[in-house]
Amino acid sequence: MSLNDFQRTNAGGPDALYQLPQANSHTYSPTDTPAKKVVVQSLALSRLPGAMRSMGWHTAAALMQRWFDSPAWAMPEAWKERKTQPDPLTLKPAQCDESIVKMEWAMGYERCRKAVDEAESLLTNPNGIERLKDLLKRSGWMGYGVRKLGSNLMSSLQMDVVSQVNFTRFGSTWATLDDMYGALGIAVLKVGVVGEAFTEVNPVTKQVRYLFHIEQVGFFIRDHYDFNGLQYLGTWTEDRVLTKAETAFTLSLHGQVVLRLKEGPFAAVTNGDFRDYRDKTGKGGDFIIYSDVLWRKSGQVIDLGEWV
Template sequence: MGWHTSAALMQRWFDSPAWAMPEAWKEDKTQPESLSLKPAHCDESIVKMEWAMGFERCREAVEVAESLLTTPNALIRLQELLKSADWDGEGTKALDSYSMSALQMDACSQINFVKFGEVWNSLDDMYGALGKAVLKVGVVGEAFTKLNPATKQLHHLFHVEKVGFYIRDHYDFNGLQYLGTWTEDRVLTKAETAFTLSLHGQLVLRLKEGPFAAVTNGDFRDYRDKTGKGGDFIIYSDVLWKKSGQVIDLGGWV
């Protein structure tokens, strides 16, 4: 079907020792710190932003994320990052480097995010790979101060050299989720799937192209229990960098 990224993610899951992701890892407030993740529980190599930008919903998410650099929460987050980098609000302070990986960026310079992907999206490689995911945005540049000659007040500013975008998602089979009706060669379209279901949700049509199966998360958990293989993991893409030049007013510095 040409779903190369989806296939690579699933193959990684099949090749990994059995491990079920804790539900707490999927919540914003209880997810693990990026730099604490073990390689067995994290993949940084499969999902590429060049691939993701081939889909309109990701391009739209990047546009939205770029517009969120100066929201109140983003400014609070940027101040926190600068303080963690030991800037006391005086002189200048460079924030990180655009050689960072997404894992490093998540810890050191990520300031906002946007969720993208919906259940009604087209059945394509992105739908198979990510479904619903999070696109995060971070900045690299330099913080500095500037005295307003009229008011004699000191302003704290941040010059954004580049903006970085990356995807974070979790690849697991927790909970109840229908993963499509599949033949050996393809997945049924949503229209075909609706046609094959009775009012009670039972499959009532045998396709001319051969056997088919309605697949759910439970099938993958059963496979894991029987084989001892099938390890969940966190997905981090690489980073898409865009030049900026924007100057952000950090507001009051406490």
């Protein structure tokens, strides 16, 4: 089923647009004037990508549209934990998207630019160096000769396995409502390296130093697109999400409104609404997000310390 045209329908069955079960009428009297009756129409959940596009949230809309267009699949919670994540190279195309999120787009937001600077600073912290040494050992370097690691032809998914050395998180529940907030919320920014390991012997002491020359540094975003858990995702119309100030006018998360803000469909949305959609339509597939790679030239030489 394609949901791109967002046609209205009252038809039943899995091919119908899923109407949020929040339509009701509510009588209120904001002042001493006679009470008025407000009818709140239910909003078709699958109209949300259209509302995002009308706000200029094109990346967020594309991610959500992919979810709607995919066969039903719920991501296991274990996939979201570092120790129990699947090997990226084993992911099926339906479980992973590498085409929608672009680092050029992400770098248009200050919170991502700050994350990139922070991630670069983590290359030489103890965790980063230990991770790099582990990757070199896995690649077959025994602590002598020269060993190349990584390539600037790698995708972010490949870099995550071969030469990713550290990461940081960015984003906040309280961040500005914008395309990045709608697309990623709180996400992980990873940093990897391309270069070569080599040794250097002190001519006087004969002590061996184990070094790594960084030729290029790569930055990429990894995130999960799923609707697990309990989370309020905003109050939506067909055209936009309400601002935080406007949302304060609602009495609850279930469509009872004390101020008529707009004619037409209107609803508060939670993660549970997407899970209900998946159960009733057989559509709605979670997936892992990998951005492309932002490359920066380097030249830095890292002292790997002792080699054991």
